[in-house]
Amino acid sequence: MSVKDLSELRQNYGKGSLQVHDVSADPLDQFLKWLDHALQAQVTEPYAMTLATADGNGRPHARTVLLRGADASGFYFYSNYNSQKGQDLAANPYAELLFFWPALEQQVRIHGSVERISEQESTAYYHKRPRDSQIAAHVSTPQSGIIESRELLEQRFADLNRQLEHITNIEKPVFWGGYCLKPYSYEFWQGRPNRLHDRLKYLPDDSSDTGWRIERLMP
Known part of the structure; x- marks a missing residue:
């Protein structure tokens, strides 16, 4: 059209x-x-x-x-x-x-x-957000930065999720806020x-x- x-x-x-x-x-x-x-x-x-x-x-x-x-x-x-x-x-x-x-x-x-x-x-x-969203804030940096593939992004998320498996209170990233x-x-x-x-x-x-x-x- x-x-x-x-x-x-x-x-x-x-x-x-x-x-x-x-x-x-x-x-x-x-x-x-x-x-x-x-x-x-x-x-x-x-x-x-x-x-x-x-x-x-x-x-x-x-x-x-x-x-x-x-x-x-x-x-x-x-x-x-x-x-x-x-x-x-x-x-x-x-x-x-x-x-x-x-x-x-x-x-x-x-x-x-x-x-x-x-x-x-x-x-x-930050601590009211779902746990996965808290982890994503750490992983998605620098926001708008270039990343090689979707698979790499998902792997970074999985790795950090595993590292923080036993952490109940995930610290807010210093580079994230309102x-x-x-x-x-x-x-x-x-x-x-x-x-x-x-x-x-x-x-x-x-x-x-x-x-x-x-x-x-x-x-």
Whole structure:
């Protein structure tokens, strides 16, 4: 199929609308409502989000990761600090998250600064992970590095699993831990007919009781 044929595959969105008077004055509360809706609708991978970063030279990188928590402090995810995302965030500590739930014709963009969470918080989360995931964090390094074969990766996992067979409390790797994105802005998108989509953006506003103002954006 060529690109010119894709015009016949357009979807005319029409599952909902997004009005200022219907949304929460607090963007985190609005996000959690939409996330809960996605969970209730049993959408595939509701916690999956695109994490977009840029390195020190402004070159962008994007990948899908999983949201591991959200509260008044920000949005949490975990990674190898030596990964591409870790290197990007060390050089340029800003990122954007994108949640897309096609079944609901909704997406959310969240832009903000990113910082590492404390070593204590990372360690506590690490020990909540399944044992195999704990071992994989040790084996999968340097993340994004080149490895000769799948078989070699699996052998490294098996070898370390055997070495740690009698260890009940596996130590967290020093190169692995959590990040928190502290939002500067949110954008909520609802697909609408004729590409006249609804877009509401939350921006900080000290003059508001909630600390945020809402603007409607052109589609």
